[in-house]
Amino acid sequence: MRGPGVRNKGVALFPRTVGGRHLALCRADGETIGLTCLDGENRWQEPVPLHAPRDSWELIQVGNCGSPIETADGWLVLTHGVGPMRRYAVGALLLDLRRPERVVARLPGALLAPDEADRDGYVPNVVYSCGGLVHAGELWFPYGASDARVGFATVSVAALLDAMAPPPHRPAAPAAE
Numbered sequence: 792m793r794g795p796g797v798r799n800k801g802v803a804l805f806p807r808t809v810g811g812r813h814l815a816l817c818r819a820d821g822e823t824i825g826l827t828c829l830d831g832e833n834r835w836q837e838p839v840p841l842h843a844p845r846d847s848w849e850l851i852q853v854g855n856c857g858s859p860i861e862t863a864d865g866w867l868v869l870t871h872g873v874g875p876m877r878r879y880a881v882g883a884l885l886l887d888l889r890r891p892e893r894v895v896a897r898l899p900g901a902l903l904a905p906d907e908a909d910r911d912g913y914v915p916n917v918v919y920s921c922g923g924l925v926h927a928g929e930l931w932f933p934y935g936a937s938d939a940r941v942g943f944a945t946v947s948v949a950a951l952l953d954a955m956a957p958p959p960h961r962p963a964a965p966a967a968e
Contacts, residue, residue, distance in 0.1 A: 795819060796827025796835030801854040803922075806861065809891055816841075816855040816868065824853050824870060824884070826892050839892045842884055845959075848874045848901045849882065856881060857922020860930070861888070864952055865895050869932060871919055872901065879917040880904040881934065885955055896955035903934060903944050912937025920944075 792802065801818035808814075813829035817838050825838025844853050849872025856869035866886040871879055880901035887893040905916045914937055923932030929945050936942055 792835060794827070794830075794834030795837045796825070802827075802835075803855050803858045805859055805866070805891070810889060814891060816859065818852070818854045822852045824855055824868075826886075841886070841892070841894055842870065842897065842958075844872065846872070846900070848872050848878070848880045848904065850874050851877075853882075856920040856932075859886065859891070860923065860925055862925065862948060862952070864888075866891050867925075867930070867948070867951075869902075869920055869923055876916060877914075878905060879919050881918055881920055881932075883951060883955065885952065894958045896952070897958050898951070898955050902946065902951070905936065908936070908940075910937070912939030914938040918942075 796817050798819045799821050803816045805814040815827050817825050817827050819838050823840050824842040825840050827835045827838040844850050851873040853870055853872050856871050859866035859868045865888045868884040870882040873879055881903040883898040883902050885896040887895050903918050905918050918934050918936050920932045920934040923930050928948055930948050931945050933943050
């Protein structure tokens with residue numbers, strides 16, 4: 792893989808083309824989830840930023856947890872956030888189905904965060920997933936806990952989508968005089 796979109800970690804391919812484009816999630820800048828597109832020369836282009844660290848649980852960096860999952864409401868993206876003391880938690884975004892460069896909604900808090908049992912281990916205070924799948928209306932995703940254990944979490948897709956909110960609007964740039 793080559794091109795500016797695949798610098799760093801976190802590249803996850805979309806499971807199908809979108810509008811004739813081959814797309815991937817990435818974290819080319821080491822901090823922000825971005826969307827990159829494969830060009831005609833098989834180079835991943837400069838990413839469009841999708842989500843930057845905002846909340847305390849993702850203050851240091853955000854990234855994707857595997858490939859986007861197609862739902863009728865949009866592309867569901869499991870995310871991870873790194874907060875203070877290198878504490879990792881899992882969150883979620885929803886991208887527009889036809890225009891995935893548009894974030895439709897985001898989970899305002901963490902979907903899964905480390906608990907007391909996750910304080911000890913090779914890498915303490917971490918829960919992390921590499922993706923999930925939808926079966927019978929439930930999102931199933933495996934996760935590692937403190938690099939010591941593996942668990943499975945489930946959540947109703949409808950409940951997860953209902954808990955999401957539109958992303959905060961960015962203030963408009965002042966008009967040029």
